[in-house]
Amino acid sequence: MSAKERRFRSQLAQLIGQRGLIRGSLLVRRRRCGKPNCKCARGDGHRGLYLVISQGGRTRQLFVPKAYEPAVRQWVADYHRAKELMEEISRLYWEKVQQRS
Numbered sequence: 001m002s003a004k005e006r007r008f009r010s011q012l013a014q015l016i017g018q019r020g021l022i023r024g025s026l027l028v029r030r031r032r033c034g035k036p037n038c039k040c041a042r043g044d045g046h047r048g049l050y051l052v053i054s055q056g057g058r059t060r061q062l063f064v065p066k067a068y069e070p071a072v073r074q075w076v077a078d079y080h081r082a083k084e085l086m087e088e089i090s091r092l093y094w095e096k097v098q099q100r101s
Contacts, residue, residue: 005092012085015078022075024053027061051076 001009015021030045032038040046049064051072064072 002092005089008085008088008092012082012089015082015085019078020071020075021079021082022051022072023079024051024076026050026064026073026076027052 027050029048029050031048032040032045035041049066049069049072050061051064052059052061054060
């Protein structure tokens with residue numbers, strides 16, 4: 001096993017072992033609550049964060065409460081980093097197979 005592969009595997013193991021992972025993207029939406037005297041009626045609206053995934057050919061959205069936002073942001077970032085690391089490991093194995101032929 002090469003040093004590069006060991007490094008990628010180690011980073012991947014740390015990501016998987018430390019925190020959670022969640023597939024998806026984060027979307028910020030602004031909505032008006034409908035109250036005529038609320039500041040949202042005159043401005044940008046209330047901010048809401050949503051986790052968006054495609055599941056079974058359908059797009060699903062899940063509201064992320066403010067208290068969960070830092071954790072969910074980290075889980076999404078860790079998922080994307082884990083995916084990048086798996087792609088790098090896969091590329092290394094592709095090269096191994098390619099060199100054998």
